[in-house]
Amino acid sequence: MKTMGNRIALALGLCLILACIGFLVPQCIELARIERDIRHSETLRHRQKTVEPLEAELLRLASRAPEQGLEAPVRAPLDASKLRSLAELFENPARRLGLALIQLDSDVAGLSSAGYRELDVELTVGGSCSGFQRYLVELCRLPFLVELRHVTIRRTAADTVQMSVAATLSVRG
Amino acid sequence: MAADSPNITGISSLWRSRRKASSGIAQAADEAGEAVGLYLSGQQAFLARIRSSRNRVPVVSEHLAVTLDPQPDRAAEELREHLRMIGGGRMPRRLWTCLQSPGMVLQALRVPQVRPSAMAAAAFWTLKKERNLETEDTVFDIERLRTVEEDGVSRIELLAVAVPKEELAEHQQLIAGLGAEAAGVSPPVFAFRNYLRLGYPELGRRPCAVLFVNDASSDVFVFQAGQVLAVRTLRTGLDSLRDTIVQTLDIDAGDPRVDACLKLLAGEVVDESVFGADAPPSAEDVFSWGRPVARRLARNIQRTLHAFEDTLEGSEAATFFVAGTVTRYQPLVSFLGDQMGLVLTPFTPTKSEFLQDVVEEGESPLEESGMSLAVGLALAESYHTPNLLFTYEDRQKLQSRTAIARTLRVTTTVLLIVLATATAALRYYVGVRRGHGKQLQRTVAKAAELLDEEKVTELARQVAARQMTTRGLAEAYYAPGVVAEVADLTPDAVHLLEIHVGFAPKAAAGQAKIAPKTSAGKNAAKKLAKKAAAAAAKEGARSDMVRMRGVLLGSKRRLDGILAEYIFRLQKSPFFHTPTLVEERLERTDAAYLAFGDKKSEQILFFTVEAALREQRPVRKPPVGGGQ
Numbered sequence: 001m002k003t004m005g006n007r008i009a010l011a012l013g014l015c016l017i018l019a020c021i022g023f024l025v026p027q028c029i030e031l032a033r034i035e036r037d038i039r040h041s042e043t044l045r046h047r048q049k050t051v052e053p054l055e056a057e058l059l060r061l062a063s064r065a066p067e068q069g070l071e072a073p074v075r076a077p078l079d080a081s082k083l084r085s086l087a088e089l090f091e092n093p094a095r096r097l098g099l100a101l102i103q104l105d106s107d108v109a110g111l112s113s114a115g116y117r118e119l120d121v122e123l124t125v126g127g128s129c130s131g132f133q134r135y136l137v138e139l140c141r142l143p144f145l146v147e148l149r150h151v152t153i154r155r156t157a158a159d160t161v162q163m164s165v166a167a168t169l170s171v172r173g
Numbered sequence: 174m175a176a177d178s179p180n181i182t183g184i185s186s187l188w189r190s191r192r193k194a195s196s197g198i199a200q201a202a203d204e205a206g207e208a209v210g211l212y213l214s215g216q217q218a219f220l221a222r223i224r225s226s227r228n229r230v231p232v233v234s235e236h237l238a239v240t241l242d243p244q245p246d247r248a249a250e251e252l253r254e255h256l257r258m259i260g261g262g263r264m265p266r267r268l269w270t271c272l273q274s275p276g277m278v279l280q281a282l283r284v285p286q287v288r289p290s291a292m293a294a295a296a297f298w299t300l301k302k303e304r305n306l307e308t309e310d311t312v313f314d315i316e317r318l319r320t321v322e323e324d325g326v327s328r329i330e331l332l333a334v335a336v337p338k339e340e341l342a343e344h345q346q347l348i349a350g351l352g353a354e355a356a357g358v359s360p361p362v363f364a365f366r367n368y369l370r371l372g373y374p375e376l377g378r379r380p381c382a383v384l385f386v387n388d389a390s391s392d393v394f395v396f397q398a399g400q401v402l403a404v405r406t407l408r409t410g411l412d413s414l415r416d417t418i419v420q421t422l423d424i425d426a427g428d429p430r431v432d433a434c435l436k437l438l439a440g441e442v443v444d445e446s447v448f449g450a451d452a453p454p455s456a457e458d459v460f461s462w463g464r465p466v467a468r469r470l471a472r473n474i475q476r477t478l479h480a481f482e483d484t485l486e487g488s489e490a491a492t493f494f495v496a497g498t499v500t501r502y503q504p505l506v507s508f509l510g511d512q513m514g515l516v517l518t519p520f521t522p523t524k525s526e527f528l529q530d531v532v533e534e535g536e537s538p539l540e541e542s543g544m545s546l547a548v549g550l551a552l553a554e555s556y557h558t559p560n561l562l563f564t565y566e567d568r569q570k571l572q573s574r575t576a577i578a579r580t581l582r583v584t585t586t587v588l589l590i591v592l593a594t595a596t597a598a599l600r601y602y603v604g605v606r607r608g609h610g611k612q613l614q615r616t617v618a619k620a621a622e623l624l625d626e627e628k629v630t631e632l633a634r635q636v637a638a639r640q641m642t643t644r645g646l647a648e649a650y651y652a653p654g655v656v657a658e659v660a661d662l663t664p665d666a667v668h669l670l671e672i673h674v675g676f677a678p679k680a681a682a683g684q685a686k687i688a689p690k691t692s693a694g695k696n697a698a699k700k701l702a703k704k705a706a707a708a709a710a711k712e713g714a715r716s717d718m719v720r721m722r723g724v725l726l727g728s729k730r731r732l733d734g735i736l737a738e739y740i741f742r743l744q745k746s747p748f749f750h751t752p753t754l755v756e757e758r759l760e761r762t763d764a765a766y767l768a769f770g771d772k773k774s775e776q777i778l779f780f781t782v783e784a785a786l787r788e789q790r791p792v793r794k795p796p797v798g799g800g801q
Contacts, residue, residue, distance in 0.1 A: 009585075010578070010581055010582060010585060013582070013585035016589050017585065017588055017589055017592055020589070020592035020593060020595075020596050021592065024592065024595065024599060027596070027599045027600060030603055031599065031606065034603065034606045037610050037614070038609065038610045041610065041613040041614050041616075044617045044621075045620070048620045048621070048624055051629065052620075055628075055632065058629065058636050059632060061636040061639065062632050062636050062639070066642075072645035073649050133656055133657055136652055136653040140650050140652065140653060141649075147676065148652045148676060149675070150676060151652055151656065151673070151674040152672065152673045152674075153656070153669075153672040153673075154670070154672075155669070155670045158768030
């Protein structure tokens, strides 16, 4: 009887152990799945935390008001046929701003015969300092301007100021 | 229990009450259970039923002493009925009997220290050196007694019991003939030991000996500390007395006068007609005939006890019990005691505080000692007792199995507890982690709603476009920006005479790289590259730079401060870096010639400051269609 009791107790114990193992294994699998999901969510959250300041910065940048009064000039070479009226191209804006075009030197003779060419010009205008800055802006808006090489503003007398500009123009044809 | 009395059943009501044994009393049961002991002595049968539980004193729940019919068949029938009666209406399930066999070997042995599983084999081969034993013909059992020192070597002292298998089989057949099955068969010495353990607990602390004198043989059992110390079997018994009577009267052994003489010696009433015309002898006559026999027996017993002189005779507290057939003849018992110089105490339950109820007043010592043996056999279940049907090796195997089962049980329990704890902990942990995971998923989902990927991409695109626009504006209006920055940074006290902003000829070099691959284009590219190199040489090492030349009017200390502040302003501007004062000249001036500034100034400071333009001006892209 005692042996039978022992056997029954052992069998019951083994059954319970098997039941526990049978319960433990799915729990372990479930835990592994949850941990995998948590790692995935943490990765996503980490990315979100990384992107959030970027989004805020992008929003800040996007919400800034665009620059007023300036527009990006569309560059296009100067047609060679207009080289004759080159002085007018520089004098007209100067006149509108109350400046006087004093001198314009260009190396037209040095231009190559065909294709894309660049023309160096040097000009001098006289007037007020505020007019010089606006004139420079007008020069920069010229579509055939390649670059400004140097700008010199010089006081020539007690009440006269001159600005010399050396620029490179693109010429076609 | 008179000899001619009918069967007597005694219910020890007193002993039915369960008595809790104190820890100091040795008679508490080792094992729990209920068993019946059967002792047969000639025509006498003694039965006792014992109920015991662990740590409690066993209870003699029922006992029975009967005189059986001389006819074997009738006797067997009567005994069967009595067994059923003592078993509560059915054959006892746990029946212990006593085997007294001339071929039985009971001997104390000393074997080397061996592991328990090898002890039986060691004892058997030790005994085999002295006795002619064969493994296949012998049932062998041992009881471990104690560990002793012998010549400085530790040895195990044990009691070995060996019985021919045939005799044990005959005994089992006898019991089976009664319709019962013996659970255990043990020699009488262990029945005495059990009985002493229960009935005489004080003997657990001092030695005692039992002289078990029967018709065919005599046994001397020596006990110490509740264990069997030694067993000696003498071939001399009371049959010698019968032989003496036969020789003295010159009659046959089966003559009724022999039994009549023995009855006279026992003090019983004798039918004098068996002697016929002769005058019957007196009890003294019979005693005188048997005196040489008794003397010889006493000498043999004395020689045996002499071996244990140190244990028994040296101890004043030693008790010498006498049991067996000899107790029927009180004069003989007294004579034996006188011869040995010992006080022989009849082995009777009436002398025991615990067992006095199992006999009644007026019963003969013979019957009392028989009942003692029955009680001792029934106690075999309560105390560990050698069993010829379930030997030491069987017990070892069972213990081994029990130990394995116990280990398994404990392991299973521990494993179960660990697994249950782990399961509960894991379940809890899984719940916690699941909650954490869900909360994290909610957070991610909530953030995902706010952080739309398309929206961010669109924003990035817009910002990039705006940056490209801004970059284009910065590129296009860099020169006016520099001039405006200089104008903003120049304080009123500083009168600039010249501002020169020089740009490196990057565009020319850049255009040379992108010139068309035609011959004309190649020529143009060469020319542009040459032009760029010449321009670079003309502009010097410093390409993008601004140079400011101006004057300051006032005292020298003030002029230095203004100039330092101006340079500091230039340094903080994002357009310039490392502004350097390349020229500084202080002159006295005549205010009358000044066309600007404070007319009271006496000193004028001419300075020239140069600064590099920061790398903010990107390389210009070629005009659309240019170079094609």
